[in-house]
Amino acid sequence: MSEAVxxxxxxxxxxxxxxxLKDINLTVNRGEVISVIGSSGSGKSTMLRCIxxxxxxxxxxxxxxGVSIRDKSVKLTEYRSKVAMVFQQFNLFNNMTALDNxxxxxxxxxxxxxxxxxxxxxxxxxxxxxxxxxxxxxxxLSGGQKQRIAIARALSMNPDVILFDxxxxxxxxxxxxxxxxxxxxxxxxxxTMIVVTHEMGFAREVSDxxxxxxGGYIVEEGTPEEIFKNATQERTRKFLSKVL
Amino acid sequence: xxFFKNIFNxxxxxxxxxLEGLGYTxxxxxxxxxxxxxxGLITGVIRTIPQSKNKAVRVIQRIGNILINVYVEVFRGTxxxxxxxxxxxxxxxxxxxxxxLIPAGIFIVSINTGAYMTEIVRGGIxxxxxxxxEAAYSCGMNHFQAMCHxxxxxxxxxxxxxxxxxxxxxxxxxxxxxxxxxxxxxxQATIILGTRWDLNSIFGVYLIICIMYLTMTFTVTRLLxxxxxxxxxxxxxxxxxxxxxxxxxxxxxxxx
Ligand SMILES: Nc1ncnc2c1ncn2[C@@H]1O[C@H](COP(=O)(O)OP(=O)(O)OP(=O)(O)O)[C@@H](O)[C@H]1O
Ligand SMILES: [Mg+2]
Numbered sequence: 094m095s096e097a098v099x100x101x102x103x104x105x106x107x108x109x110x111x112x113x114l115k116d117i118n119l120t121v122n123r124g125e126v127i128s129v130i131g132s133s134g135s136g137k138s139t140m141l142r143c144i145x146x147x148x149x150x151x152x153x154x155x156x157x158x159g160v161s162i163r164d165k166s167v168k169l170t171e172y173r174s175k176v177a178m179v180f181q182q183f184n185l186f187n188n189m190t191a192l193d194n195x196x197x198x199x200x201x202x203x204x205x206x207x208x209x210x211x212x213x214x215x216x217x218x219x220x221x222x223x224x225x226x227x228x229x230x231x232x233x234l235s236g237g238q239k240q241r242i243a244i245a246r247a248l249s250m251n252p253d254v255i256l257f258d259x260x261x262x263x264x265x266x267x268x269x270x271x272x273x274x275x276x277x278x279x280x281x282x283x284x285t286m287i288v289v290t291h292e293m294g295f296a297r298e299v300s301d302x303x304x305x306x307x308g309g310y311i312v313e314e315g316t317p318e319e320i321f322k323n324a325t326q327e328r329t330r331k332f333l334s335k336v337l
Numbered sequence: 338x339x340f341f342k343n344i345f346n347x348x349x350x351x352x353x354x355x356l357e358g359l360g361y362t363x364x365x366x367x368x369x370x371x372x373x374x375x376x377g378l379i380t381g382v383i384r385t386i387p388q389s390k391n392k393a394v395r396v397i398q399r400i401g402n403i404l405i406n407v408y409v410e411v412f413r414g415t416x417x418x419x420x421x422x423x424x425x426x427x428x429x430x431x432x433x434x435x436x437x438l439i440p441a442g443i444f445i446v447s448i449n450t451g452a453y454m455t456e457i458v459r460g461g462i463x464x465x466x467x468x469x470x471e472a473a474y475s476c477g478m479n480h481f482q483a484m485c486h487x488x489x490x491x492x493x494x495x496x497x498x499x500x501x502x503x504x505x506x507x508x509x510x511x512x513x514x515x516x517x518x519x520x521x522x523x524x525q526a527t528i529i530l531g532t533r534w535d536l537n538s539i540f541g542v543y544l545i546i547c548i549m550y551l552t553m554t555f556t557v558t559r560l561l562x563x564x565x566x567x568x569x570x571x572x573x574x575x576x577x578x579x580x581x582x583x584x585x586x587x588x589x590x591x592x593x
Contacts, residue, residue, distance in 0.1 A: 174477025
């Protein structure tokens with residue numbers, strides 16, 4: 094039986110009069126890898142940013158393990174630490190080394206001791222193949238290396254869900270592979286992931302479910318097979334014919 | 338010749354006055370700058386609190402921001418000499434007692450510097466990438482934690498030149514505190530001169546304190562320059578070549 098981690102319930106988001114998300118309904122089950130595709134401006138980033146509350150929704154609800162995050166029993170910072178985010182622009186903390194990027198948030202938010210946090214951070218840094226660079230500062234790393242550390246930072250918080258917002262879009266082509274490889278291995282080891290991506294190869298091969306967004310709605314969702322081979326909606330087919 | 342003899346005379350006779358003045362000037366300027374920076378950081382933290390969804394809290398936030406703006410405008414828009422008078426005599430009028438002079442001087446310089454620092458910090462925060470805040474929030478940090486651990490450390494590096502500048506300005510501007518009788522360097526000069534009105538003495542004493550001010554500002558500028566260099570940090574890092582052998586390191590220079 095699948096267990097819902099995050100549920101978006103008639104989620105809406107407007108910036109002023111500009112309605113960006115109109116009626117988003119989505120259930121993310123534990124261990125599931127969901128790819129979100131759609132043209133520019135369709136609201137993909139906004140949806141992710143609403144999920145970890147970088148934007149506050151203007152309508153509908155978000156449920157975390159079945160409980161509305163507006164419920165008084167839910168502490169927002171705690172919820173956020175359960176929902177990790179990997180950004181297009183990496184956003185490593187510039188004042189910290191690669192290692193501290195992964196250690197400090199654990200100490201500050203999860204109150205882990207330095208020893209414990211370091212042990213956990215090193216484990217995940219190794220997992221993303223960055224052990225050699227623990228002492229480097231963000232400015233000394235390539236884009237792909239930064240993104241791998243950003244992923245290690247997210248993993249170090251032991252999140253329930255990891256959100257990826259076009260994690261490879263700011264990378265030079267030769268570095269896209271190293272980041273996608275890491276993400277693929279995460280998917281295999283059972284992490285719950287929502288990935289906004291323009292990498293159709295990744296969406297098709299790695300994800301359990303693909304979501305196509307357009308104009309603030311989820312227009313179509315299904316297995317990669319269903320979306321890429323037998324899309325039922327005209328808009329989905331049109332989008333895919335452009336990007337494939 | 339007569340002139341130099343006079344200078345040595347003054348130095349011999351009044352060096353304790355001069356050193357006391359120098360000490361107080363440095364003390365007031367230093368504490369005033371640090372406290373002012375502190376005020377600037379606090380207002381910076383308050384100003385950047387994300388807008389609350391709660392209406393009442395939002396009103397309080399709005400009022401807080403207005404108060405900060407008023408504070409900045411008032412203290413940047415009036416001379417510190419006048420502020421000193423208003424605060425000192427205002428306090429006397431309200432309480433029928435006078436503030437002790439050195440704490441009063443420190444208070445005035447701090448609150449004046451705080452207004453400038455508020456603007457310096459604001460500029461510094463604007464120059465920091467929004468992604469730094471977002472990453473901190475998405476890790477689960479609250480606003481205060483994000484500011485303390487991520488934003489302010491980066492900010493300090495950016496604003497250090499402006500902070501040094503404020504310190505140097507304060508060393509010079511403490512001289513206006515003589516209007517309320519704070520025993521800083523300029524006030525000591527007037528004490529030393531007392532009732533002596535010969536041009537040689539007047540020129541001599543002011544020349545001496547002029548050189549003393551210059552010495553202070555020059556030293557402070559150099560020291561802070563060094564600190565800036567140090568904060569910019571090492572441009573090298575070490576690659577751990579092997580996890581079992583710590584000697585197997587590769588040193589890397591940035592920009593290769
Ligand atoms: N902070 C904001 N204020 C106002 N409008 C915004 C804001 N953020 C996003 N928008 C608008 O919301 C719409 C959707 O933006 P969003 O970034 O979610 O799109 P996207 O699907 O991620 O596109 P892309 O593929 O280009 O990243 C856009 O029209 C954008 O202009
Ligand atoms: Mg986007």
